Amino acid sequence: xxxxxxxxxxxxxxxxxxxxxxxxxxxxxxxxxxxxxxxxxxxxxxxxxxxxxxxxxxxxxxxxxxxxxxxxxxxxxxxxxxxxxxxxxxxxxxxxxxxxxxxxxxxxxxxxxxxxxxxxxxxxxxxxxxxxxxxxxxxxxxxxxxxxxxxxxxxxxxxxxxxxxxxxxxxxxxxxxxxxxxxxx
Numbered sequence: 001x002x003x004x005x006x007x008x009x010x011x012x013x014x015x016x017x018x019x020x021x022x023x024x025x026x027x028x029x030x031x032x033x034x035x036x037x038x039x040x041x042x043x044x045x046x047x048x049x050x051x052x053x054x055x056x057x058x059x060x061x062x063x064x065x066x067x068x069x070x071x072x073x074x075x076x077x078x079x080x081x082x083x084x085x086x087x088x089x090x091x092x093x094x095x096x097x098x099x100x101x102x103x104x105x106x107x108x109x110x111x112x113x114x115x116x117x118x119x120x121x122x123x124x125x126x127x128x129x130x131x132x133x134x135x136x137x138x139x140x141x142x143x144x145x146x147x148x149x150x151x152x153x154x155x156x157x158x159x160x161x162x163x164x165x166x167x168x169x170x171x172x173x174x175x176x177x178x179x180x181x182x183x184x185x
Contacts, residue, residue, distance in 0.1 A: 024164055026128040033127050033161050034144065036154045042067050047076060047105040054104055055084045064159070065141050067152070068108045075152055079108040080141070116143035119153045127161060131169055134158050140171050 024032060045054050045066045058066065058081055068077045084107055092102050115137070122130065122144055134142055134156070146153040162169040 024127075026131065026165065026167070027126050030122045030125040030127050030130045030156075033130070033164060034122065034154050034156060035160070037152065038154075040154075042152075042155075044069050044073075045079065045104055046071070047103065047108065049104050050100065051079075051084050051089065051102045051104055051107055052099065054079065055081075058084075065155075065157075068104055075111060076105075077108040077110040078114065078141075078143075079104050083107045083109060114143060116145045116152070117156075119144055119146045119148075127165070130156050131158075131161060134169070134171055138172055 043061075043063055043066045045057075045068055047068050047070055054066070058064070064081045066079050067075060068079050070076050088107055089099065089102060092106055093099055097106070117130070117133065130142070134140070140158045142156045143152055144154045144156065145151070158169050158171050161167075
């Protein structure tokens with residue numbers, strides 16, 4: 001084992017900054033805000049993972065969404081912090097499952113229910129265009145498809161955009177009849 005030494009910082013005046021310092025605005029290219037999975041590993045969880053452990057993990061990691069993969073590591077959906085709220089867990093218990101038996105696959109949003117933007121479209125868009133799309137669709141996250149290569153290329157996160165622009169981005173979840181009906185049960 002190598003011994004590491006500590007040094008005083010009294011003679012240090014500067015902080016290191018990234019080489020590229022962008023002055024980001026709502027007119028900046030959408031690509032500057034995009035989490036590209038060719039450069040950043042996606043946050044994944046297996047569909048068979050116990051939902052209570054995943055909920056705890058997501059809270060510790062301060063993430064609101066993870067990609068769900070099957071045993072062959074194929075993308076099958078997403079699980080968000082909204083999917084694993086206590087009310088939904090209790091609903092599964094009322095359907096006969098034990099709390100500890102509930103897995104991500106029981107509460108995730110399957111890929112067939114997801115919509116995404118196209119890589120080619122966002123490469124020509126501003127972040128304002130993406131914010132508008134998120135707001136108009138009541139989405140806090142938006143997947144980006146590389147349709148040519150049949151892959152999920154990345155994701156936009158309203159909270160990441162908000163943090164980088166230092167701008168409050170208000171996303172109102174769209175109300176649908178099915179959500180209102182489910183809430184009344």
